[in-house]
Amino acid sequence: MFPEPLERLIRALERFPGVGPRSAERMALHVLRSPREEVAELAVALRDARLHTRRCQECGNITLQSPCPICEDPERDPGMICVVEGPREVEKLESAGIIPGVYHVLLEGLAPREGAEPENRALRALRERVEGGKVREVVIATAPDREGEGAALLVREALQGLTVQLTRLARGVPVGTRLEYLHGEILAEAFRGRRPWLPDEEA
C-alpha cells in the first residue's frame, strides 16, 4: 500500500471514465511532483465547475445560468431544434453561425457504453419540448460515427408518433477536400446520396 493520502487520491482519480488503476497512479504521482499552487488551482477548479455550472433547463447545455443565453435569445427560432451530442458541438455550430433555431444537448447520450439508459432524461425532455407544440423541425446533428448514429436512432425513437419534421445533416464529400484524401466509405455515402444537378443551378 502507498501512504494513505496517495491511495485515497488514486482511488478518487479512478472514478474518471477511461482512467484505470495505472493511469490514476501516474496522474497521482504527477500531482505529488506538481507545484502546490497548481494542485490548489485544480482543486478549486473542480469545485467551481461542479458548483457554478448547471445544465440549461430548456436545452440541456452546460451553462452558468438556466435558461442559457441561446434559449433566452428572442432572435432565435424556437420552431427549430438542433439535436447535438455535447456542448462542444453547440460551440462549433454557433461559431459558424449556422443554426437559426435552438439546441437540444444530449450529453448523457454521448457515451451509452458508460451506463446511460436509452430512455434517458435528455430524450424525455426533447419529447416534452416537441409535445409543447411550437416545434416544426428537429434537425439531428449527431456525429456520423457509431456513437452518433446510435444517438440519432434513440432520438427518432423518442419522437415517434409526434408530428414534427425530422431532418439530418447531409452526408457527402466535405467541401474543400480533395477526393484522394477521403475514405472509401465517405465516397460511397456521397455516391448513394448523389443528386441531380439542374442546368440553372450554381456550382
Add this chain to the structure above:
Amino acid sequence: MFPEPLERLIRALERFPGVGPRSAERMALHVLRSPREEVAELAVALRDARLHTRRCQECGNITLQSPCPICEDPERDPGMICVVEGPREVEKLESAGIIPGVYHVLLEGLAPREGAEPENRALRALRERVEGGKVREVVIATAPDREGEGAALLVREALQGLTVQLTRLARGVPVGTRLEYLHGEILAEAFRGRRPWLPDEEA
C-alpha cells in the same frame, strides 16, 4: 467557449501527463455529472496527497515521513541498495519479502520522454549514497522494457568510477508459466542466459 469555470477545469486537467484536450473535456463533463461529495473528495484528496506526502530523503520513495520506515528499519542491510523505477515496484518487492537491503526510487526516471534530464536528482542522490562508502552492492531492478532498460543504463553511468558491485535481476523464463504462452524474445533471452545444471543441484 464553455462557461468560465468549465474552461478553467479543462485547462487544469490538461496539465496531467497523457491527458489531451479531448480527454480533459470528457473528464470535466464527468465532474459536472458527479455527486458533489465525490468532487469534494477528489479536491481534498489532491491537496492532502500534495501536502502530506513527500519523498524520503534517503531512498526517494513516496512517504508520510522522511526517512521512510524502510530506510529507518535497523533490520535492513544498508549495504545493498535495490534500484527501482517507482513506489509500485517497492510495494511489490516488499510484499514478496525479497530484498534484505534498502531501496532507491528513481521516479522521475520513469518517464524520460516527459522532460526528465538524464542527470537527474535521483541519480545524483544514488551516487552520493554509494560514495558514502557503506554500500557493497547495487541491484538494478528496473523493468525489462525499453523505459526500464534506459533507466538501468543511466544508473550504470551515474555510478561510473565507484567501487560497488552492480547486479541486475536475472532474466529468463518466468517460473510457473508454460512456454507456449511466452513471447519469442523471452525465450531467446532465456536461451542466451542458459546455465549448466549440476548433477547435485535441485530442480
